[in-house]
Amino acid sequence: MKDIPLKCLFVSSEVAPYAKTGGLADVVGALPKKLRKHGVDARVAMPYYQSMQGKFFEHDEHFLTSYNVQLGWRVQGVGIYYDDHIVPTYFLKSDTYFARPELYSYKDDDERFAFFCKGVLELIRHIDFVPDIIHCNDWQTGPLCLLLKDKYSHDPLYADIKSIYTIHNMKFQGIFGRERLELLELSPDYMSQEKIEYHGAISYMKAGLIYADKITTVSPTYAEEIKTYEYGCGLDRLLSEKLNDKIEGILNGIDYDIYNPKTDPHLYVNYTYRSIQRKKQNKAMFQKEYGLQEKDCMLIGIVSRLTDQKGFDLMQQTIDHLWVMDKIMQLDVQFVVLGTGEQEYEDMFRHLAYKYRERTGVFLAFDEALAQKIYAASDVFLMPSLFEPCGLGQLMAMRYGSVPIVRKTGGLKDTVMHYNRETKKGTGFEFEEYSGYWMYKKIEEAYEYYNEEPEHFKQIQLNGMKKGFSWDDAAKAYMKVYRDII
Ligand code: GLC
Numbered sequence: 001m002k003d004i005p006l007k008c009l010f011v012s013s014e015v016a017p018y019a020k021t022g023g024l025a026d027v028v029g030a031l032p033k034k035l036r037k038h039g040v041d042a043r044v045a046m047p048y049y050q051s052m053q054g055k056f057f058e059h060d061e062h063f064l065t066s067y068n069v070q071l072g073w074r075v076q077g078v079g080i081y082y083d084d085h086i087v088p089t090y091f092l093k094s095d096t097y098f099a100r101p102e103l104y105s106y107k108d109d110d111e112r113f114a115f116f117c118k119g120v121l122e123l124i125r126h127i128d129f130v131p132d133i134i135h136c137n138d139w140q141t142g143p144l145c146l147l148l149k150d151k152y153s154h155d156p157l158y159a160d161i162k163s164i165y166t167i168h169n170m171k172f173q174g175i176f177g178r179e180r181l182e183l184l185e186l187s188p189d190y191m192s193q194e195k196i197e198y199h200g201a202i203s204y205m206k207a208g209l210i211y212a213d214k215i216t217t218v219s220p221t222y223a224e225e226i227k228t229y230e231y232g233c234g235l236d237r238l239l240s241e242k243l244n245d246k247i248e249g250i251l252n253g254i255d256y257d258i259y260n261p262k263t264d265p266h267l268y269v270n271y272t273y274r275s276i277q278r279k280k281q282n283k284a285m286f287q288k289e290y291g292l293q294e295k296d297c298m299l300i301g302i303v304s305r306l307t308d309q310k311g312f313d314l315m316q317q318t319i320d321h322l323w324v325m326d327k328i329m330q331l332d333v334q335f336v337v338l339g340t341g342e343q344e345y346e347d348m349f350r351h352l353a354y355k356y357r358e359r360t361g362v363f364l365a366f367d368e369a370l371a372q373k374i375y376a377a378s379d380v381f382l383m384p385s386l387f388e389p390c391g392l393g394q395l396m397a398m399r400y401g402s403v404p405i406v407r408k409t410g411g412l413k414d415t416v417m418h419y420n421r422e423t424k425k426g427t428g429f430e431f432e433e434y435s436g437y438w439m440y441k442k443i444e445e446a447y448e449y450y451n452e453e454p455e456h457f458k459q460i461q462l463n464g465m466k467k468g469f470s471w472d473d474a475a476k477a478y479m480k481v482y483r484d485i486i
Pocket residue numbers: 022023024027168169218252388389390391392411
């Protein structure tokens with residue numbers, strides 16, 4: 001049994017490089033690629049969004065097939081495009097549902113992703129690939145696990161297919177009105193606690209959790225945290241009581257082909273841990289290009305979605321009658337922020353940029369090349385998250401010798417180790433209590449090392465750069481999970 005190659009179809013609403021709003025895309029862009037190197041026939045299915053039009057493929061030769069998908073009383077056509085220059089990928093094209101400027105936040109998201117789930121299940125009838133495993137990710141794909149188990153498994157074509165559901169973020173659950181059951185052709189008895197009811201509505205995430213053969217999440221600590229009231233977003237008891245045996249935490253990696261300071265084409269100067277002194281040139285040239293004062297002071301970097309999850313409200317607390325943000329700026333530091341998100345935080349950083357014009361670079365945008373420049377130019381990297389399923393920014397920062405300052409939660413706890421000056425071990429700075437005071441204290445600690453004990457600071461940088469967070473370990477862990485359930 002062990003020698004037959006596994007066949008796994010990843011299903012995701014976003015996949016790098018095709019479409020990305022967050023870490024989910026990075027994961028599904030990298031993991032299947034790595035699994036293929038380990039001999040798994042891993043493939044991917046995703047929507048064909050308007051933003052991809054003309055960018056990745058447009059040519060007719062990528063057209064594979066088309067068929068109809070039934071959603072309740074509605075019938076919608078879907079065109080399948082296929083590309084395999086990175087990983088064999090099936091793109092589901094529907095002008096009705098996906099030819100829109102954004103990926104999400106439309107009134108009919110429930111219908112759009114019900115269509116996607118059903119479209120992917122139907123796809124299996126039209127291609128020469130019957131997976132052993134369908135690997136679903138986040139709420140957009142939850143209904144697929146339900147449909148597979150209750151509607152499709154009676155058909156011999158689907159009878160042996162197992163599903164796994166990976167939680168990248170508990171907070172986004174896909175909660176919709178009960179009247180939408182008809183989209184999935186589900187009878188009213190699915191509106192029960194044992195099934196997909198959630199406070200009088202239906203939950204796409206719950207459909208994934210209950211009906212998948214296995215649940216994983218993206219770090220061991222988060223796998224435990226989501227079973228608690230604080231982190232479970234209302235599903236903690238379901239997870240801790242009913243589904244406990246089905247959950248496993250597997251730490252994400254990063255794609256070392258892309259995130260490598262030795263070869264990264266976006267950097268001003270490439271470097272490795274042996275030539276880490278060249279990192280400073282990246283800071284100097286960054287300051288010059290973006291109009292920051294040209295001096296060697298500690299540069300704090302942030303690359304993040306600007307949402308509540310990421311802990312930026314801590315900046316608005318006060319210490320000594322000062323905003324934490326102003327308190328930080330009293331140190332001889334510079335600040336660079338890249339990201340988009342909630343208005344409140346965008347405004348806060350706009351204000352910062354206005355107040356400390358020559359010491360801050362604030363980019364309210366989504367720009368991968370600039371992100372990589374920031375990892376290389378910054379000395380420390382701030383991630384004070386309220387919760388963090390895994391977090392990829394700290395892994396990238398460490399890879400580029402930028403020292404992470406993080407709150408000890410989820411994947412941050414699993415990947416960053418507080419520096420110990422006696423043993424010279426550790427890769428960053430951690431604080432546990434969710435408070436602006438402790439965040440500030442850790443920035444101050446890093447600042448003292450940076451200015452007064454540069455040999456220690458360099459040691460922390462090197463420790464981080466040498467740490468391996470490649471996808472190999474995760475790929476092996478997922479393969480074991482796959483083998484266990486088929
Ligand atoms: C989500 C989580 C983040 C995780 C990523 C990939 O974006 O917020 O912590 O790293 O998914 O799994």
